[in-house]
Amino acid sequence: FLDKTTQSVQQEVLDRTEAFFLILAGAEPSIDEEMRTSLPNISRELIALKKPVTLVTPDELNVIAQRNHVDDIYLINETGIIFTTTYPEDMGFDLKSVGLESFLNDIMDSGRISLDRAAVNALNGEITKYAYYSHPGTGYIIETSIRLRDALERTKSIDFTSFLMDDLLQNVQTQNSFVKEIDLFSSNELSQFSLINEGRKMDPEIYKVAKAHGEVRLISEGNLTIYTHFRPKEKEADYTGNLTSMVVYDTSMPRDELTKTAWHTLLVLVIVTIVSFLVSGRLFRQLVLHRLMHITDCLHRIGDGDYSVRIDESGNDEFTLIASEINRMSGLVLAREEELRQLHQDQEKIIEERTRELRKLKDAFEQANIKLTMLNVITRHDIINQLTALSGFLDLVLEINTKEDVREYTSKCRQISEVIHELIIFTRIYEDIGINDPTWQNVRRTIEKAMMDHPDAHLDYDLPKENVFVLADPLFEKVFYTFIDNTLRHGEYATKFSVSYQFPGRDLVIVYKDDGAGVVDIDKTRLFEKGFGNHTGFGLFIAKEILAITQITIKETGEPGEGARFEIFVPEGFWKFASSETDTNIKPPSP
Template sequence: MEQPKRKYRSSVQLQFAAYFAVLTIVLLALLNTYPLRASRDVVFSEKESSLMNRASVVSSSLALLDQITADNTRQVIGLLDVNNLDRVLVTDEAGKAIYDTAEGGEIPNEIARALKGEAVFTSKFDMEAFQSGAAVPVRSGGKTIGTVYIAEYDAEQAAIIVGIQHRLSTISITVALLALVIIFFSIRMMTRRITQLADGVRTVQSGDYSFRLELSGNDELTELGSELNHLTERLETTEAQRRQFVSDASHELKTPLASIRLLSDSIVQDTDMDSATMREFVTDIGTEAERLQRTTEKLLNLSRRDDGVQGELQNVDLRKAVEGTHRLLAPLAEASHITIHSQLDEGCFVRATEDDIYHIVFNLVENAIKYNLATGSVTVKVFREADKCLLTVEDTGIGIPEQDQPNIFGRFYRVDKARSREHGGSGLGLSIVHDAVTLYGGTIAVESVEPHGSKFTVTFPAAESESIESESAE
């Protein structure tokens, strides 16, 4: 149990940590490189335009001379504002230095390209300074008579950029540390809650359906926790119902079996039993066996219905179904001197299986006879109301106490056990009726005023006509 728990926790933590780490690294990398590059590029282009301009001014001033010599070059340059440049180099058309403020300095490569007529600019930034150079040809009468090269070493702007970079690095480190702390705590909090959920699922899985998660917050994890609580609640109810059902069913089967056992033992042990008594005992055994058979048939009916519709769906005529059950129940009604009245409208069709409609009508009318008073009556009505088909079964019987009314559709529930048993009842009839009615989208309601009788009203969605072709239920 412990092993998967740890594995689960660490993998979620690792995943989150990896996502956040990648995100932080990308953000910090961008923060540290992009502004630096952008400001460096701005300085480069500002340097290019300024140096190229100044080199061009020197070049056009020299182009006015007939011939470039060291003397006249010095004079021309003396008139121009070039003092703040680090190097001014003037060459002749062969690339030989005529004037150079950095005496003995190397001839830069740019000169060769300028001699070919190109205006060349180069600049580099090495964290200490911007070293920039511009070389332009000196052209006179359509000929290149020399070149001008100027260079600048700018440590000030470099210092500003380096300063910005330092500040960005400090901010980045602070942000990274802050993000690390926040990430650590949020991941811990989230994984703790996920672990709580997982522990909850494990507890429920182990069979403790009374377990409920304590919920706080208002996010998706809370929603998930609340769904788990609902699920557990349903499992708890279902489990309680299952236990109750098994216990009720065993009890229901136990009683007739015990009677059969007792009666058969009596026959076996009493060797002198006269044939009349023996006949009576065997008849009782038969009655109990019949009760067992009825109960098991009803249990089977209920368990099959749990799997959905069983059989062929058709548009069943409620009127015909009621007439059919009347014929079957007439002997039972006659025996108790009960009259059955019916008012059955035509055109009330319900999309269902014939068997289920038969069970619904039969159980309701049978109850109305069984729980009636001698010489009482039962009234069955079938009629349409808008897009609904209604079936009402009303009796003048003993009625159902108000506190029992919500329970009578439960399995094995009987208001008066003794009276129900007298009629061989098992308390499953209304349960079957309720499940079948619900299966076809209908509702069932009971009204009863003790001791004036009961009225059951079943409402079904009406099927349009008899002619719809029947289809097989899956």
């Protein structure tokens, strides 16, 4: 009697479990799309922090995770180590040690998004989905995770615990009043967590015995607890692997209830025996075999996915009870499928509307940008032409007029026109900052090009021999052009400059130093502000903005009277050694 009851209860648990994972499989694509959208947004927010990614704190990651509806964020460097995360238990974990080296190498700097199938997290028992992304040139991978339990409840597609249990315990107790508790555990070597009661874990020793023998029975304080090890259909097993159900029975049921149950069972057996002797073979086929064949046929159709099938419930016998229960289960699954189908349609409509709106905004923005750019180019071109003509006439006045006061004022007008010309050139350079993607640039060759733009400069210079490449905006050359121009304009007695490298930890510092007058202390705090200086006041401001595109910073550290000294700080991941002037494949050395 007890064996028959436990089999019935176990079958109910198995049916409910497989129905849930069928629905979970249908909901996963919408969660995939949510993760695909959030990863590039997270990458942009990290870049917007304008600080080395190794200095990003877990608190900052938590804020970004909440804004993008993910549970945890992991930042992985080129060696496969998690160096920053919102999940402290995984800090410092080496992913390559678990066979992910090839996978991580494929993702790094690729710009692609990769999603894993959902699986049970061995540390907390949650069914979790993971996604990976690496923006080109960043040198690190972003991994995000979403716990499907929270995602399903957040999107209101399904209440995880409510559906998995629903009226299961109540229904079982209606037929078997001595069932006290039901639970379901993921069941593998790393995880034996409850899928219903969050945080609850099965005894590992019980798991081992249940796995080996298929079932464990424990009796204590009037209760019989049965653990049954099983595996859902292969289609649903991708999420959990093996499962173990736990059913607690009350063995202290009163004796008279047991006696009544026994007499009822005996009476049923007597009636069945009498009927078996009374009815003919033909009547038996009509009353029993025909209904069994009908139920079997309907079950096959349900097994093939047709949940709209309904079994005839006419009559008042055991077949009617079986038909009613099967109809109830298939109706429950059909209702959930309809909910998911409607949710999917609603999401598609929202996506289509948002796509149309974004396309209109993009077209309007592109048209406005084209017109604005054209206006800037035309206006700048016309102003430069007029300034060129004005400068020419002022030069003629200076040549033909010998009066000192006229020549003085004319010379000042000529200087003003030169400043205006340089301001127009500044707008063109500033407009180009950040337009094109950063590129790997050889530092030594960049400085040599900058010197070629000063053909009249009579400066000696000393450059390092190493082939060091820096990931920077294409206008990187303008930074060293500005340094050399400052040496010529403000160095007074400067005759030479030098460039050297320093390697604090895994970072790079490029040092530019001349032998001129240097910068007075009172000017250092405003040196990189827009408009500060004796000339246009834009050179060092532009240099700072160009470097900031790839998180590079700059400061002046020289002593007055001993020459100007500029230090460019390049964080890890934005510089490399190379064996030649064009080879950028060699990584920076370990400290």
